[in-house]
Amino acid sequence: MNISHFLAMGGYAVYVWPSYGLTATVVGLNIFWARRSLRQAQREARRRLAALKLAASS
Amino acid sequence: MAWVWFHRFGSPPHFYRLARRLAPWFGWPALILCVAGLIGGLGLAPPDYQQGDGFRIIYVHAPAAWLSLMVYVVMATSAAVGLIWRMNVAHAVAASCAPIGASFTALALATGMLYGRPMWGTYWEWDPRLTSELLLLFLYLGYMALRSAIDDVARADRASAVLAIVGVVDVPIIHYSVIWWNSLHQAPTVMKFGRPSMPASMLVPLLLMLAGFTFYFGALLLTRARGEILRRERNAHWISAALEES
Amino acid sequence: MRASRVAFIAAAASLMGRDLRLALRRAGDSLLPVGFFIVVTTLYPLALDPSLSSLRDIAPAALWVGALLSSLLALDLLFRDDAQDGALEQLALCGQSFAGLLLAKTAVHWLLTGLPLVLVAPLIAITLGAPYAAMAGILAALLLGTVALSLIGAVGAGLTLSLRRNGPLLALLVLPLAVPVLIFGARATALAVQGEPIAAPLYLLAAIAVLFATLSPWALAAAVRIGLE
Numbered sequence: 318m319n320i321s322h323f324l325a326m327g328g329y330a331v332y333v334w335p336s337y338g339l340t341a342t343v344v345g346l347n348i349f350w351a352r353r354s355l356r357q358a359q360r361e362a363r364r365r366l367a368a369l370k371l372a373a374s375s
Numbered sequence: 376m377a378w379v380w381f382h383r384f385g386s387p388p389h390f391y392r393l394a395r396r397l398a399p400w401f402g403w404p405a406l407i408l409c410v411a412g413l414i415g416g417l418g419l420a421p422p423d424y425q426q427g428d429g430f431r432i433i434y435v436h437a438p439a440a441w442l443s444l445m446v447y448v449v450m451a452t453s454a455a456v457g458l459i460w461r462m463n464v465a466h467a468v469a470a471s472c473a474p475i476g477a478s479f480t481a482l483a484l485a486t487g488m489l490y491g492r493p494m495w496g497t498y499w500e501w502d503p504r505l506t507s508e509l510l511l512l513f514l515y516l517g518y519m520a521l522r523s524a525i526d527d528v529a530r531a532d533r534a535s536a537v538l539a540i541v542g543v544v545d546v547p548i549i550h551y552s553v554i555w556w557n558s559l560h561q562a563p564t565v566m567k568f569g570r571p572s573m574p575a576s577m578l579v580p581l582l583l584m585l586a587g588f589t590f591y592f593g594a595l596l597l598t599r600a601r602g603e604i605l606r607r608e609r610n611a612h613w614i615s616a617a618l619e620e621s
Numbered sequence: 622m623r624a625s626r627v628a629f630i631a632a633a634a635s636l637m638g639r640d641l642r643l644a645l646r647r648a649g650d651s652l653l654p655v656g657f658f659i660v661v662t663t664l665y666p667l668a669l670d671p672s673l674s675s676l677r678d679i680a681p682a683a684l685w686v687g688a689l690l691s692s693l694l695a696l697d698l699l700f701r702d703d704a705q706d707g708a709l710e711q712l713a714l715c716g717q718s719f720a721g722l723l724l725a726k727t728a729v730h731w732l733l734t735g736l737p738l739v740l741v742a743p744l745i746a747i748t749l750g751a752p753y754a755a756m757a758g759i760l761a762a763l764l765l766g767t768v769a770l771s772l773i774g775a776v777g778a779g780l781t782l783s784l785r786r787n788g789p790l791l792a793l794l795v796l797p798l799a800v801p802v803l804i805f806g807a808r809a810t811a812l813a814v815q816g817e818p819i820a821a822p823l824y825l826l827a828a829i830a831v832l833f834a835t836l837s838p839w840a841l842a843a844a845v846r847i848g849l850e
Binding site for chain 2 (some may be wrong): 773776780781783784787790793794796797798800801804805808825829832836840843844847848850
């Protein structure tokens with residue numbers, strides 16, 4: 318089984334590979350969004366806590 | 376005994392820390408299962424006698440469709456738990472589900488269309504699966520739209536929980552009414568996957584991919600839910616300690 | 622009958638009477654959805670070949686899409702005024718079954734906006750080429766369908782109670798949930814127009830209506846309570 322045969326996917330390449338590409342994109346984007354959402358929430362929580370400490374100490 | 380577990384789970388600081396520890400236990404198995412599934416599906420499985428190599432789209436389409444449905448059920452269940460037991464953690468889980476479920480529903484539609492084009496000749500047919508996926512996408516979008524329209528997080532949680540519960544009851548009805556409607560109008564036959572007559576060499580990679588995507592969803596959910604919990608918890612004590620750790 | 626049951630019936634009756642009286646004072650508001658239905662269904666012949674034989678094919682679709690859209694429009698009348706002037710809160714606090722009272726309000730709302738649509742529909746169906754023999758079937762299907770739509774629409778209206786005029790959001794929430802009503806109702810209407818027996822889809826439509834009636838008390842009360850906070 319050689320590479321070009323594999324890539325051609327029996328003639329269906331134009332449908333198969335974009336499907337896998339889209340899937341990889343959605344999978345990757347979800348990972349990115351999930352981690353970014355967590356990071357943002359952590360940042361906001363830190364900011365809130367810092368503001369609270371400031372208000373309490375003043 | 377189960378109740379102790381249940382309420383421990385529902386405690387935000389406990390869940391926050393537990394989620395962080397558990398996430399890799401979902402993430403790595405997901406990767407391994409998906410790699411194994413891809414090797415099997417793209418490399419080892421023989422071409423279908425009818426659909427040639429085109430059938431291999433199923434190895435991404437089926438997991439996407441499975442995720443779209445499963446995530447909705449998880450979303451509705453945790454929303455119900457949050458509503459009944461007034462559990463912030465459950466609401467956080469429900470909120471985390473929506474964007475994941477919506478994006479995979481859209482992916483299921485896109486891969487479904489790419490699968491349909493070589494098999495039916497057109498990118499779109501009103502077959503039961505595609506139509507049901509489309510309606511499911513609308514349900515997700517409505518859920519997310521309702522959430523973002525309500526400013527107060529707690530109220531948004533509760534209102535969207537009611538919507539999710541009504542939706543999850545309606546989903547099987549929608550699905551069966553679409554199948555019924557479709558059978559009347561002799562639409563082109565649905566893609567022939569999912570039948571038990573699939574040989575093991577084709578079926579096993581599919582199962583691996585389904586399992587892999589499920590674990591992947593678990594890892595995503597745990598990550599997102601941690602952020603959502605932070606947004607819902609105003610209590611300073613456990614947050615400052617937890618933030619130090621992570 | 623138990624005293625509490627009698628008390629509830631009395632409360633519901635007085636609520637329904639009040640709602641009817643208020644609505645009839647401004648009858649124009651209640652008739653707007655029907656007017657919308659008539660206008661929308663008129664658009665189809667204008668957009669297509671107006672020969673009655675070809676209109677007959679799309680008549681079920683035109684009737685049902687029109688019914689769906691005008692029932693969405695009508696939902697604005699259901700809770701909004703009472704939510705704004707505090708009457709809805711009083712209902713929640715008055716000690717009677719909140720879900721029951723909300724259902725009573727929905728029933729009056731259907732009488733004012735859904736029933737007129739059902740009564741007008743045969744006329745519209747004739748303009749769309751439906752045969753006279755189909756009228757009974759069309760009436761039955763739309764009767765069940767508008768009731769089901771009122772029930773599921775009321776839940777949507779309750780969920781969006783506190784939001785500014787959010788027609789598109791309400792549509793996005795309610796229309797997907799109402800798809801089974803559309804499928805079975807349109808099918809029953811199509812069979813009626815063709816002169817075939819309509820029992821199967823009609824029973825399924827009735828089952829949907831019963832399901833919505835079972836689900837909506839809880840969902841309505843929960844949704845409106847959240848909206849009133």
